[in-house]
Amino acid sequence: MKEEISVCMVALMIAGILICGCINVPLVKTQSSDAGTAQGVQQALTVPPTTSGTSSGAQGSGSGTQGSASTAQGSDTGTQGSASTAQGVSGTCKEGFVYREAGPSDNVCAPPASHIQALADNAAAGSRLATATYGADTCAQGYVWREAFTNDHVCVTPATRSQAAADNAAAGSRLATATYGSDTCAQGYVWREAFTNDHVCVTPATRSQAAADNAAAGSRLATATYGADTCAQGYVWREAFTNDHVCVTPATRSQAAADNAAASSRWVSGAYGSHTCISGYVWREAKSGDDVCVTPAIRTQTAADNAAAGSRLATATYGADTCAQGYVWREASSTDHVCVSPATRSQTAADNAAASSRLATATYGADTCAQGYVWREASATDHVCVSPATRSQTAADNAAASSRLATATYGADTCAQGYVWREAFTGDHVCVTPEIRTATQKENSLASSRTWP
Numbered sequence: 310m311k312e313e314i315s316v317c318m319v320a321l322m323i324a325g326i327l328i329c330g331c332i333n334v335p336l337v338k339t340q341s342s343d344a345g346t347a348q349g350v351q352q353a354l355t356v357p358p359t360t361s362g363t364s365s366g367a368q369g370s371g372s373g374t375q376g377s378a379s380t381a382q383g384s385d386t387g388t389q390g391s392a393s394t395a396q397g398v399s400g401t402c403k404e405g406f407v408y409r410e411a412g413p414s415d416n417v418c419a420p421p422a423s424h425i426q427a428l429a430d431n432a433a434a435g436s437r438l439a440t441a442t443y444g445a446d447t448c449a450q451g452y453v454w455r456e457a458f459t460n461d462h463v464c465v466t467p468a469t470r471s472q473a474a475a476d477n478a479a480a481g482s483r484l485a486t487a488t489y490g491s492d493t494c495a496q497g498y499v500w501r502e503a504f505t506n507d508h509v510c511v512t513p514a515t516r517s518q519a520a521a522d523n524a525a526a527g528s529r530l531a532t533a534t535y536g537a538d539t540c541a542q543g544y545v546w547r548e549a550f551t552n553d554h555v556c557v558t559p560a561t562r563s564q565a566a567a568d569n570a571a572a573s574s575r576w577v578s579g580a581y582g583s584h585t586c587i588s589g590y591v592w593r594e595a596k597s598g599d600d601v602c603v604t605p606a607i608r609t610q611t612a613a614d615n616a617a618a619g620s621r622l623a624t625a626t627y628g629a630d631t632c633a634q635g636y637v638w639r640e641a642s643s644t645d646h647v648c649v650s651p652a653t654r655s656q657t658a659a660d661n662a663a664a665s666s667r668l669a670t671a672t673y674g675a676d677t678c679a680q681g682y683v684w685r686e687a688s689a690t691d692h693v694c695v696s697p698a699t700r701s702q703t704a705a706d707n708a709a710a711s712s713r714l715a716t717a718t719y720g721a722d723t724c725a726q727g728y729v730w731r732e733a734f735t736g737d738h739v740c741v742t743p744e745i746r747t748a749t750q751k752e753n754s755l756a757s758s759r760t761w762p
Contacts, residue, residue, distance in 0.1 A: 397761040406759045409752065411733035418759035419752045427749075430731060430741045437740035439715035439723040447715040450726055455706065457687035464713035465706045472702075476685060476695045483694035485669035485677040493669040496680055501660065503641035510667035511660045518656075522639060522649045529648035531623035531631040539623040542634055547614065549595035556621035557614045565611075568593065568603045575602035 402408065402418035409419040411427040419427075440447045448454065448464035455465040457473040465473075486493045494500065494510035501511040503519040511519075532539045540546065540556035547557040549565040557565075579585030586592060586602035593603040595611050603611070624631045632638060632648035639649040641657050649657075670677045678684060678694035685695040687703050695703075716723045724730065724740035731741040733749045741749070 399761050401761050403759050403761060409733065411731065411737060411739070411749070415734055417733070417752055417756045423748065423752060426745060427731075427733065430739050430745065434739045437725050437728045438721075439725045440721065441725060445714075445716065445721075449713050449715045449717060452713045455687065457685065457693070457703070458691060461687060463687070463706050463710045469702060469706060472699060473685075473687070476693050476699060480693045483679050483682045484675075485679045486675065487679060491668075491670065491675070495667050495669045495671060498667045501641065503639065503647070503657070504645060507641060509641070509660055509664045515656060515660060518653060519641070522647050522653060526647045529633050529636045530629075531633045532629065533633060537622070537624065537629070541621050541623045541625055544621045547595070549593065549601070549611070550599060553595060555595070555614050555618045561610060561614060564607060565595070568601050568607065572601045576600075 397403065400416075405420070406418035407421050407424050409415050409417045409424050409427050411417075411431065415427075435441065439449075446454070446462035446464075451466070452464035453467055453470050455461050455463045455470055455473050457463075457477065481487060485495075492500070492508035497512070498510035499513055499516050501507050501509045501516055501519050503509075503523065527533060531541075538546070538554035543558070544556035545559055545562050547553050547555045547562050547565050549555075549569065553565075575587050575590050576584045577587050584592075584600045584602075589604070590602035591605050591608050593599050593601045593608055593611050595601075595615070619625060630638070630646035630648075635650075636648035637651055637654050639645050639647045639654055639657050641647075641661070665671065676684070676692035676694075681696070682694035683697055683700050685691050685693045685700055685703050687693075687707065711717060722730070722738035722740075727742070728740035729743050729746050731737050731739045731746050731749050733739075733753065
């Protein structure tokens with residue numbers, strides 16, 4: 310009658326999982342001593358585990374029964390062979406060893422614990438790759454993602470990453486428009502300020518000229534010297550009497566002076582009193598009570614001059630802001646009546662026409678950097694303003710990006726920090742601890758001594 314005993318091996322605590330295995334060992338009761346049982350169990354350990362934890366055939370068994378006294382290794386008579394004559398099937402593991410099975414064809418004979426360790430390492434392989442946590446963009450040791458923008462996975466030093474974060478935080482303050490807004494002038498230009506909020510960008514010399522013209526504005530009005538009664542060009546005050554500011558031709562002014570001088574010689578006593586005019590003369594009447602005697606033609610001219618008085622003032626056409634001779638309105642704006650030279654007026658018109666082209670944002674738009682800064686260009690649209698040195702560093706980091714990936718040297722199978730390839734066989738890239746790799750190499754070197762020839 311054949312019975313079986315179950316032998317369980319508790320192997321290792323691997324990655325928090327207790328791994329154990331059980332195998333059934335048939336036993337023939339022809340020899341029921343404890344020694345016979347122990348022999349059967351010991352031989353069972355030479356059977357390599359399968360995926361189900363059982364064996365399809367005993368290593369070193371001639372008939373397929375495991376560990377029975379009648380099929381002892383190296384015995385032709387059914388009796389257990391002595392140590393000097395025991396011999397297993399060629400290529401199978403010697404007593405106390407099993408196939409390691411690090412891979413499908415890994416038949417290196419190793420202790421059972423090494424077999425279980427290999428299975429555990431195989432199971433954990435994916436989690437031990439350098440790319441296990443962060444994927445294909447995982448950086449090599451010593452590098453981190455730059456993150457200059459969303460999904461910026463260029464690998465850089467921690468210091469460069471910190472600099473990128475600081476540059477991002479300071480971005481707004483480094484724009485050309487940061488201090489003065491959208492009207493900020495390009496380098497070499499300043500606001501003209503000919504009037505409040507005049508943000509036309511001009512040369513510093515033109516700005517100084519505008520300030521000087523503003524200061525001299527009152528002195529350049531047509532009324533600056535003689536007041537509101539200043540005559541238009543070509544006319545002078547008549548002065549037929551005190552404060553007579555009627556504007557007339559110079560000839561008429563001279564005639565009035567001559568008539569005043571001859572006044573007494575043209576009076577006689579008569580129907581109109583002591584100032585009755587002699588025959589051929591009439592009162593001039595430049596104003597009420599003006600009894601200077603003049604010819605009738607002069608009296609008519611005087612009346613005409615009085616009627617035209619308002620139209621002959623310097624302010625008659627352009628009002629109180631009329632410029633004195635030799636000056637014209639600057640017209641930096643539609644209501645700018647500051648009187649300047651004709652050359653300054655022309656310069657002002659040219660500056661107004663060129664205004665938009667002189668803004669700081671004229672060439673590069675709203676993202677234009679302030680003086681001393683340039684676009685970082687970590688990507689094609691990265692307009693964060695940084696120092697020229699940081700821009701150069703960014704370009705260098707971009708160029709070196711692929712060489713700094715965790716997979717740069719060893720490819721997709723690169724191990725995470727702390728692990729190395731096991732290399733139990735050619736192409737075995739399962740990541741294990743350095744100690745396991747060393748033990749594996751040792752087992753490989755001892756393989757022939759643990760296998761029946």
